[in-house]
Amino acid sequence: MLKSLSTAKQIALDSEGISLGRNGKLCLLSVAPAPAPDAPPEMPAPVFLLDVTSLSTLAFTHKPGQPLPAGRGSRSRSRGAATATSSGSSHPSGLRCLKEMLECPSVTKLFYDVRCDAEALYHQHGVNLKGVVDLQLSEVAYRRYGPVVRRVGYVIGLSKALESYLAPELRERWQATAVDKRLLHETFERDPMYWDRRPLSQEQVRYAADDVLYLHHLHREFSGALTPPILERVALFSQYRVEDSQYDGVPNKDGGSTAAGGRRGSDPTRALAPPGL
Numbered sequence: 001m002l003k004s005l006s007t008a009k010q011i012a013l014d015s016e017g018i019s020l021g022r023n024g025k026l027c028l029l030s031v032a033p034a035p036a037p038d039a040p041p042e043m044p045a046p047v048f049l050l051d052v053t054s055l056s057t058l059a060f061t062h063k064p065g066q067p068l069p070a071g072r073g074s075r076s077r078s079r080g081a082a083t084a085t086s087s088g089s090s091h092p093s094g095l096r097c098l099k100e101m102l103e104c105p106s107v108t109k110l111f112y113d114v115r116c117d118a119e120a121l122y123h124q125h126g127v128n129l130k131g132v133v134d135l136q137l138s139e140v141a142y143r144r145y146g147p148v149v150r151r152v153g154y155v156i157g158l159s160k161a162l163e164s165y166l167a168p169e170l171r172e173r174w175q176a177t178a179v180d181k182r183l184l185h186e187t188f189e190r191d192p193m194y195w196d197r198r199p200l201s202q203e204q205v206r207y208a209a210d211d212v213l214y215l216h217h218l219h220r221e222f223s224g225a226l227t228p229p230i231l232e233r234v235a236l237f238s239q240y241r242v243e244d245s246q247y248d249g250v251p252n253k254d255g256g257s258t259a260a261g262g263r264r265g266s267d268p269t270r271a272l273a274p275p276g277l
Contacts (some may be wrong), residue, residue, distance in 0.1 A: 001031070001048045002064050005101060010034040012110040012215035015117045016195045016208055019050075022123035022245075027053045027195040030212040031098075045216070047209040048100070052224075053196050057125050060099040065277045072169055078122050079242040109214045112136050112158045114238065118245035128246070134238040135161070135215060138222040141234050146225045152273045165221050170214065237277050 005011060016028040029052055035045040055068075062068065080089045101107055102121070109129060111117055113136045121127035136155050142165075156164075159181065162174055184207055188194050195204070223231060225230045 002096070002098065004046065004048070005031065005033055005098075006096070007102075008033040008053050008107065010108040010110065010211050010219075011101070012219075014111070014208070014212045014215075015120060016204075017120060018192060018196055020116045020120055022119040023049065024120065025053075025196065026120040027061070027126055028200075028208055030208045032212045032215070035217050040177075045213060047212055049200075049205065050210055051198075051200075052125075052197060056246070060102070060121075060125050060127055061097050063097045079096070099125075099127050103130050107131050108133055110135055110219050112161070113155070113213075113214060114216075115241050115245050118242045120248045129242050130239075132238045132242055133219065133235055134241055135218050135222065137234050137237050137241070137274065137277060138219065138226070139165075140277055141226055141230050142222045144277070145227070145230050146222075154271050155271050158211055161218060162211070165212060167217070170217055174210065174214055177206065181207075221273055233277055237274055 010030045011034065014030045016030075017028055018025040018027065020026065029050040031048045031050060032045050039045070050059050055062070058068065096104075102109065109132045111132060111134055114129070114134045116130050116131055118132075121129060136158075139161050140152050140155060143150045163171065166174060184203070191197075200208075226234070
């Protein structure tokens with residue numbers, strides 16, 4: 001995985017866990033490097049599933065060539081082009097650990113609603129995210145300043161964004177392979193430890209890999225329609241979200257709100273869009 005990411009200038013990420021956030025548990029991290037510029041749209045990019053349940057903080061601090069403690073290793077499985085790996089085998093020199101990549105401002109990190117991911121990464125594993133573009137904020141900017149200017153009061157969830165902005169052939173592929181999230185959410189409610197159980201089921205692998213595959217396509221759609229000053233504001237407000245997630249104080253009982261929009265709660269599609277973006 002580190003070898004594949006060593007030259008990446010843009011990666012897409014998503015997390016799964018138990019009550020994901022500062023007080024929950026990060027169990028699985030999906031990482032997808034950007035496809036090559038000349039790659040055909042029908043060719044899926046690799047998705048790496050990092051088993052944080054098994055590796056804990058070693059998932060972020062392990063470097064190529066370092067041996068893993070006995071019993072530690074990636075147990076995740078992959079689908080199609082997706083891969084899951086964190087090995088102690090030797091790689092060419094100069095590769096960094098994942099923590100250094102995530103904290104490098106020159107590597108763009110794409111998330112869709114970064115807040116809970118940033119909380120878990122920082123408070124549980126000491127990862128201080130840099131270079132984040134929150135595509136939920138990009139989508140707000142697209143509606144406000146894109147081809148059709150609209151008033152925007154609320155953010156939307158990832159599924160709605162994929163349905164709205166993916167090209168028809170990509171949308172059909174996503175719909176054909178996507179796991180029914182409503183059924184899976186019912187499973188979460190019945191089994192709070194769902195993402196902490198090993199080995200991962202094929203359904204879990206599909207769920208974790210499917211959405212992150214398409215974040216690069218969303219980024220291309222939004223960035224192609226927005227001016228550089230607006231894109232700079234999206235990056236600024238994305239960093240606001242990261243910094244707010246790292247705050248050590250206790251959030252307001254209603255979840256609070258910041259310049260980057262209300263905190264993600266039980267219904268992220270109803271969170272207020274940031275007024276200053």
